[in-house]
Amino acid sequence: MRIRPLVRLLTVAAASTLAFTACSSSSSDTTAAPASTETSAADTAANASGTADTVAAGNEAAAGIKAPNLPMATEIGAGEGQLNLIAWPGYTEKDWVTPFETASGCKVNVKAGNTSDEMVQLIKTGEYDAVSASGDASLRLIAAGDVAPVNTDLLKDYADVFDGLKNKPWNSVGGKAYGVPHGRGANLLMYNTDTVTPAPDSWSVVFDAASPYKGKVTAYDTPIYIADAALYLMKTKPELGITNPYALDESQLAAAVDLLNVQKSLVSEYWSDYLKQLSAFKAGSMVIGTAWQVTANTAIADGQKVAVVKPKEGSTGWSDTWMIAAKAKNPNCAYLWMDYIISPQANAMATEYFGEAPANKKACALTKDKNHCTTFHADDEAYFADIWYWTTPTKDCLDGRGPKCVDYAGWTKAWTELKG
Amino acid sequence: MSTASKGIARAFARRRWAQLTVLLGAPLAWLVVIYIGALGALLLTSFYSLDSFTFTVVKKAGLQNFRELLDVSVYRRVALRTLTVALAVTVIDVALALPIAFYLAKVATPRIRRILAVAITLPLWASYLVKAYAWRTFLDPEGGLLRKVFGLSPGFGLPAMVLVLGYLWLPYAILPIYAGLERLPDSLLEASSDLGGRAGATFRSVVIPLLLPALLAASIFTFSLSLGDYITVGIVGGKTQMIGNVIYANFGVNNVPFAAAFAVVPMLIMVVYLLVVRRSGALENL
Numbered sequence: 001m002r003i004r005p006l007v008r009l010l011t012v013a014a015a016s017t018l019a020f021t022a023c024s025s026s027s028s029d030t031t032a033a034p035a036s037t038e039t040s041a042a043d044t045a046a047n048a049s050g051t052a053d054t055v056a057a058g059n060e061a062a063a064g065i066k067a068p069n070l071p072m073a074t075e076i077g078a079g080e081g082q083l084n085l086i087a088w089p090g091y092t093e094k095d096w097v098t099p100f101e102t103a104s105g106c107k108v109n110v111k112a113g114n115t116s117d118e119m120v121q122l123i124k125t126g127e128y129d130a131v132s133a134s135g136d137a138s139l140r141l142i143a144a145g146d147v148a149p150v151n152t153d154l155l156k157d158y159a160d161v162f163d164g165l166k167n168k169p170w171n172s173v174g175g176k177a178y179g180v181p182h183g184r185g186a187n188l189l190m191y192n193t194d195t196v197t198p199a200p201d202s203w204s205v206v207f208d209a210a211s212p213y214k215g216k217v218t219a220y221d222t223p224i225y226i227a228d229a230a231l232y233l234m235k236t237k238p239e240l241g242i243t244n245p246y247a248l249d250e251s252q253l254a255a256a257v258d259l260l261n262v263q264k265s266l267v268s269e270y271w272s273d274y275l276k277q278l279s280a281f282k283a284g285s286m287v288i289g290t291a292w293q294v295t296a297n298t299a300i301a302d303g304q305k306v307a308v309v310k311p312k313e314g315s316t317g318w319s320d321t322w323m324i325a326a327k328a329k330n331p332n333c334a335y336l337w338m339d340y341i342i343s344p345q346a347n348a349m350a351t352e353y354f355g356e357a358p359a360n361k362k363a364c365a366l367t368k369d370k371n372h373c374t375t376f377h378a379d380d381e382a383y384f385a386d387i388w389y390w391t392t393p394t395k396d397c398l399d400g401r402g403p404k405c406v407d408y409a410g411w412t413k414a415w416t417e418l419k420g
Numbered sequence: 421m422s423t424a425s426k427g428i429a430r431a432f433a434r435r436r437w438a439q440l441t442v443l444l445g446a447p448l449a450w451l452v453v454i455y456i457g458a459l460g461a462l463l464l465t466s467f468y469s470l471d472s473f474t475f476t477v478v479k480k481a482g483l484q485n486f487r488e489l490l491d492v493s494v495y496r497r498v499a500l501r502t503l504t505v506a507l508a509v510t511v512i513d514v515a516l517a518l519p520i521a522f523y524l525a526k527v528a529t530p531r532i533r534r535i536l537a538v539a540i541t542l543p544l545w546a547s548y549l550v551k552a553y554a555w556r557t558f559l560d561p562e563g564g565l566l567r568k569v570f571g572l573s574p575g576f577g578l579p580a581m582v583l584v585l586g587y588l589w590l591p592y593a594i595l596p597i598y599a600g601l602e603r604l605p606d607s608l609l610e611a612s613s614d615l616g617g618r619a620g621a622t623f624r625s626v627v628i629p630l631l632l633p634a635l636l637a638a639s640i641f642t643f644s645l646s647l648g649d650y651i652t653v654g655i656v657g658g659k660t661q662m663i664g665n666v667i668y669a670n671f672g673v674n675n676v677p678f679a680a681a682f683a684v685v686p687m688l689i690m691v692v693y694l695l696v697v698r699r700s701g702a703l704e705n706l
Binding site for chain 2: 117120121124140143144223264267268269270272273276279280282283284285408409412413415416417419420
């Protein structure tokens with residue numbers, strides 16, 4: 001009994017030691033990285049638009065990211081019998097995981113990640129083989145040497161993945177792919193159809209001090225949510241000169257934080273666990289706020305009266321990539337999983353369950369709802385034109401303005417200060 | 421027994437230091453490497469910095485993390501809030517635990533005492549998360565149980581957090597106080613009463629002084645457990661945050677050095693607290 005508080009204090013200490021060891025080994029990898037993976041500002045500007053599909057594949061790389069030179073698998077050997085995944089909620093349901101387990105002999109253990117930050121922390125424990133990383137996690141993982149490049153030649157369905165998802169700044173560095181695309185979608189405005197009338201078509205209901213839903217608004221509790229405020233400002237206050245919600249200099253970040261402070265007076269609670277959001281919508285303490293399609297699907301299946309909309313300002317979104325841990329203990333099973341999850345049938349099931357656009361073209365023919373790919377605009381690059389995929393902010397501005405932007409560590413501080 | 425093992429036994433019998441080494445070697449190594457080693461690594465890391473370009477830790481010692489902790493007001497506010505919450509939880513828990521423990525130790529029949537002891541320790545068998553989420557459904561300002569039954573609820577925020585943490589750590593306050601009261605001989609209470617002391621006077625001049633070590637032990641539990649908590653905050657804390665949440669957020673960006681520096685703050689608070697407790701002489705009676 002008496003040592004309990006000591007144990008608790010030391011848990012913090014032990015956790016940081018773990019991370020500390022993980023970092024010390026990755027930093028030595030980084031120093032060995034070749035300088036050739038750095039990229040020019042011109043490339044960066046083209047990539048940073050996030051949606052422009054004009055840049056030839058192969059020369060894209062994210063701003064300011066140096067990737068350690070890690071080896072890539074040359075063949076897929078026999079499965080190791082198990083696989084430890086970190087996944088977004090709804091990405092690894094029984095319906096498509098069980099057939100994989102039967103076929104590959106890899107028993108799948110899943111740890112759900114609620115935020116990209118959580119996923120980055122989890123992969124650093126070294127206990128996981130693969131992760132479904134969004135763009136704001138993937139670059140951090142690549143730069144820290146936590147994930148290895150993927151030999152896409154070993155994956156039989158990679159050729160069928162939409163070109164709009166391959167070799168993008170958030171899943172490749174220096175022309176090397178660091179994973180396979182899973183699917184993409186937008187962060188939507190979810191609202192209770194009973195209390196929220198008329199149906200909203202703008203993010204103003206969650207940012208305007210005069211919002212009629214004061215005290216029942218919710219927002220996503222992670223620094224990357226600052227981009228949602230920046231996107232709203234980009235559309236409503238052009239004089240700030242924001243061209244990319246992930247490339248904010250000091251004054252633009254301050255403007256976004258000011259807006260978030262206004263929002264804070266409207267917010268009942270922030271959410272990071274989508275189950276907490278679901279229960280709060282059900283209880284009625286939240287009626288409107290940013291959400292994922294899967295949250296709305298689950299709420300509707302539960303009989304709740306909610307709807308989602310992509311507001312006219314556009315929205316932030318995600319394009320997720322399955323990445324393999326550099327220190328994966330079960331690399332063959334991880335490759336088998338990547339091969340499986342982009343196969344038409346599995347990709348159709350997983351993305352239809354979550355409510356997002358699949359990565360594999362052929363998945364569109366296999367969804368239960370034949371309109372799934374149309375509903376989620378799988379092949380409609382124009383739809384994704386006003387969706388800003390989560391990307392890690394770096395000091396070297398993603399819109400090519402040079403090294404005057406606030407990096408993600410700065411965003412984290414801003415978020416901490418916002419919460420007070 | 422073979423001659424060889426007899427020889428070993430004889431060798432050990434003559435050398436007490438050898439006996440001690442073999443007996444305590446393993447636990448001592450565990451303590452030094454795992455406990456002290458981890459703390460040392462934590463302290464060391466807190467002087468490093470983060471390369472924001474590559475998100476890797478730069479191993480060059482400097483005081484920048486601590487300077488930032490002092491310069492940016494939000495960290496002071498968070499530290500102060502955490503301290504206040506921990507103190508409030510401690511005061512509430514000790515105030516609640518004292519009468520319960522007194523009843524258990526001095527009034528209840530053995531049968532009732534057994535039943536109550538089980539009732540108090542039973543919640544410890546349920547998962548912390550389950551209990552925190554259960555409180556969430558109680559506290560919900562719209563459809564929660566408190567609202568439905570009593571017509572009012574503190575909602576989510578600091579008061580809710582104090583309430584839930586107070587609930588979670590209550591058994592850790594009751595048990596040491598109960599143990600302290602058990603050791604307090606009934607004859608002292610009777611003697612005080614024989615000498616004309618009323619209940620209040622007996623409590624003030626006999627029970628409290630003798631019980632002080634137990635009360636402080638209980639407060640160490642509730643205080644330190646509240647100081648490090650960050651999960652309850654996420655579930656019922658509304659928009660607020662504590663030291664643990666800031667540390668957690670910094671792990672997400674791999675800013676381990678800053679997280680380590682901030683982790684030093686609750687450690688310092690605990691050290692100061694323990695020194696104060698030690699000065700009061702209470703630790704010698706434990």
